[in-house]
Amino acid sequence: xxxxxxxxxxxxxxxxxxxxxxxxxxxxxxxxxxxxxxxxxxxxxxxxxxxxxxxxxxxxxxxxxxxxxxxxxxxxxxxxxxxxxxxxxxxxxxxxxxxxxxxxxxxxxxxx
Amino acid sequence: xxxxxxxxxxxxxxxxxxxxxxxxxxxxxxxxxxxxxxxxxxxxxxxxxxxxxxxxxxxxxxxxxxxxxxxxxxxxxxxxxxxxxxxxxxxxxxxxxxxxxxxxxxxxxxxxxx
Numbered sequence: 001x002x003x004x005x006x007x008x009x010x011x012x013x014x015x016x017x018x019x020x021x022x023x024x025x026x027x028x029x030x031x032x033x034x035x036x037x038x039x040x041x042x043x044x045x046x047x048x049x050x051x052x053x054x055x056x057x058x059x060x061x062x063x064x065x066x067x068x069x070x071x072x073x074x075x076x077x078x079x080x081x082x083x084x085x086x087x088x089x090x091x092x093x094x095x096x097x098x099x100x101x102x103x104x105x106x107x108x109x110x111x112x
Numbered sequence: 113x114x115x116x117x118x119x120x121x122x123x124x125x126x127x128x129x130x131x132x133x134x135x136x137x138x139x140x141x142x143x144x145x146x147x148x149x150x151x152x153x154x155x156x157x158x159x160x161x162x163x164x165x166x167x168x169x170x171x172x173x174x175x176x177x178x179x180x181x182x183x184x185x186x187x188x189x190x191x192x193x194x195x196x197x198x199x200x201x202x203x204x205x206x207x208x209x210x211x212x213x214x215x216x217x218x219x220x221x222x223x224x225x226x
Binding site: 041042 | 170
């Protein structure tokens with residue numbers, strides 16, 4: 001079955017420094033992968049998605065992710081963190097049809 | 113376009129009771145999925161409906177059920193509530209023109225079981 005593992009439950013960065021949130025996937029075929037963000041008391045929002053068109057995927061708010069088949073990874077990055085980036089981030093894989101399998105989440109803390 | 117709406121936003125029930133949650137998808141979206149979010153288990157897929165038919169089902173007991181109406185609005189029902197059912201229940205809608213289509217999430221219903 002398709003699954004994802006987020007390698008860090010918490011990540012803390014200083015404002016203006018790069019962000020790296022790590023995700024490994026397990027899939028028996030080429031997966032569809034997503035990153036979602038959840039701000040406190042707000043709904044989940046799609047940051048970006050990989051659907052085999054291009055391995056480097058650009059998303060909203062300056063985030064991007066690179067699909068690496070050899071490493072089974074789909075890490076999320078951003079060159080410079082902003083205070084408003086503090087949130088919970090989820091790496092997600094399509095299970096089947098419209099069923100999504102979410103990782104456990106990474107809580108991003110951005111300090112001034 | 114209005115986003116996905118869920119009602120009620122907060123709910124308090126006691127063990128043994130049943131509860132019905134409602135979800136109105138984005139206009140034109142025919143697929144509605146439900147997820148349960150808890151601190152321990154994270155986000156877990158409950159089920160997905162398309163054109164009033166359940167297309168996918170997650171690994172939840174039969175106490176969890178749902179349905180979809182002809183206008184694509186969906187309800188989920190939990191019978192014989194248990195303390196462990198306390199969670200944020202999220203609904204998502206999609207136009208379902210392809211499996212890679214973005215799912216748009218509502219703000220959720222926070223269910224507390226006492």
